[in-house]
Amino acid sequence: MSLPATTADALVIGAGIMGAACAARLSERGLRVTLLEAQASPALGSTGRSAAGVRTQFTSATNILLSQHSVAEYAALPQAEYRPIGYLLLVPQTGWKAHAAGVERQQALGAPTQVLTPHEAQAILEFDTDGIHACTFGPADGVVDPHGITYAFLEQARAGGAALHLNTPVTALERRGEDWHATTPAGTFQAPLLINASGAWSGELAALAGFTLPVWPARRMVYATGPLPRPRAVPMTFDLSSGVWLRSEGQRVILGRADPADRGWREGLNWDWLPETLEPALERFPWLADAGLDRHASWWGYYEMTPDELPIVGRMPGVPGWLNACGFSGHGVMQAAAVGRVTAQEALGEPPFINVDSLRFERFGRAEAGVRDIQV
Numbered sequence: 001m002s003l004p005a006t007t008a009d010a011l012v013i014g015a016g017i018m019g020a021a022c023a024a025r026l027s028e029r030g031l032r033v034t035l036l037e038a039q040a041s042p043a044l045g046s047t048g049r050s051a052a053g054v055r056t057q058f059t060s061a062t063n064i065l066l067s068q069h070s071v072a073e074y075a076a077l078p079q080a081e082y083r084p085i086g087y088l089l090l091v092p093q094t095g096w097k098a099h100a101a102g103v104e105r106q107q108a109l110g111a112p113t114q115v116l117t118p119h120e121a122q123a124i125l126e127f128d129t130d131g132i133h134a135c136t137f138g139p140a141d142g143v144v145d146p147h148g149i150t151y152a153f154l155e156q157a158r159a160g161g162a163a164l165h166l167n168t169p170v171t172a173l174e175r176r177g178e179d180w181h182a183t184t185p186a187g188t189f190q191a192p193l194l195i196n197a198s199g200a201w202s203g204e205l206a207a208l209a210g211f212t213l214p215v216w217p218a219r220r221m222v223y224a225t226g227p228l229p230r231p232r233a234v235p236m237t238f239d240l241s242s243g244v245w246l247r248s249e250g251q252r253v254i255l256g257r258a259d260p261a262d263r264g265w266r267e268g269l270n271w272d273w274l275p276e277t278l279e280p281a282l283e284r285f286p287w288l289a290d291a292g293l294d295r296h297a298s299w300w301g302y303y304e305m306t307p308d309e310l311p312i313v314g315r316m317p318g319v320p321g322w323l324n325a326c327g328f329s330g331h332g333v334m335q336a337a338a339v340g341r342v343t344a345q346e347a348l349g350e351p352p353f354i355n356v357d358s359l360r361f362e363r364f365g366r367a368e369a370g371v372r373d374i375q376v
């Protein structure tokens with residue numbers, strides 16, 4: 001017996017923070033939304049494994065604005081549990097010029113970013129200043145609860161009439177006439193619009209529809225220390241000379257560093273990468289030596305990478321009714337609220353409230369593609 005097709009105005013694939021944000025904003029605008037999620041619960045993909053940081057310290061105006069808007073929304077959403085613990089960036093001489101231009105742009109757009117000498121920054125966090133030219137601190141940057149935000153957006157979506165189907169992986173996609181037909185074990189779902197919010201799986205979703213989208217998974221480790229012997233408030237801190245990041249998580253510190261070779265569907269915590277993370281971390285933050293490692297509190301997850309480490313947002317050229325909200329390359333939590341709004345506007349044929357032209361698929365192949373932003 002074949003199951004009946006289910007009709008909606010928009011299918012959103014993926015119930016992480018991005019799919020939830022898109023579903024909330026689309027249904028708020030009166031569209032009938034069906035949200036399809038492969039897993040048994042929302043936020044079990046990258047969203048549930050993120051370091052939960054939000055920052056406006058980017059160099060491009062688009063990234064700054066997407067984060068700024070999203071952080072403002074999270075600050076007003078109790079479930080987001082926004083805590084402005086700040087982001088401290090330690091910047092070497094190489095890269096300072098571009099970084100400083102980014103700070104000027106952030107300040108011009110109203111972000112309260114401060115420039116500090118490495119000596120001044122010691123008042124925020126102790127670190128070895130060797131090789132650090134200057135520091136920047138964003139006092140409004142901080143952390144949120146990605147689960148809380150996802151569930152809040154889903155609640156808003158449901159209030160607007162959206163239907164969420166869990167345990168419903170899309171296994172085939174076909175454009176027939178004016179509609180997308182999404183095959184799942186629970187039947188076929190059908191709508192003229194399809195939002196690709198399937199995170200690290202977004203390239204695979206596109207492949208089901210017969211085209212190539214450059215999004216792939218890259219595994220990232222989050223190592224956790226045990227409780228520190230002496231309490232220390234550690235803002236989200238990036239050492240841009242080594243790529244090490246760390247921040248307080250309760251009494252502990254969590255830390256990580258990207259392994260550029262770790263791409264594809266590799267699973268589990270890679271303990272072989274621990275020395276490559278700890279060595280530069282201990283050089284820069286010698287006080288970390290007092291904290292033991294807690295293997296059980298450590299975790300891993302997938303970044304959803306693109307060639308220039310920037311998201312792919314907006315309508316897919318040549319693929320009718322297909323919108324991308326994917327490829328955030330490790331920044332999806334901090335940009336989801338704004339991207340949900342942009343996606344709803346695009347779906348309705350309105351100009352988005354933030355210009356996302358630099359994030360459209362069309363950038364690939366253009367000379368200006370490949371301009372990366374601040375990334376760890």
Ligand SMILES: Cc1cc2nc3c(=O)[nH]c(=O)nc-3n(C[C@H](O)[C@H](O)[C@H](O)COP(=O)(O)OP(=O)(O)OC[C@H]3O[C@@H](n4cnc5c(N)ncnc54)[C@H](O)[C@@H]3O)c2cc1C
Pocket residue numbers: 013014015016017018019036037038039042043044045046047048049050051052053054168169170171197198199200201205220221222300301302303304325326328329330331332333334335
């Ligand atoms: C270790 C780590 C640290 C990070 N730190 C930060 C940070 O500090 N700040 C920040 O902003 N971001 C951070 N990120 C990135 C952030 O987690 C992601 O950018 C964000 O969660 C992406 O959300 P999403 O909804 O697009 O993807 P996901 O949360 O992965 O959701 C995609 C969903 O799509 C579903 N899906 C996939 N294929 C299908 C299919 N065929 N059918 C149905 N459903 C499907 C999946 O099951 C999944 O639930 C971090 C990520 C990791 C791994």
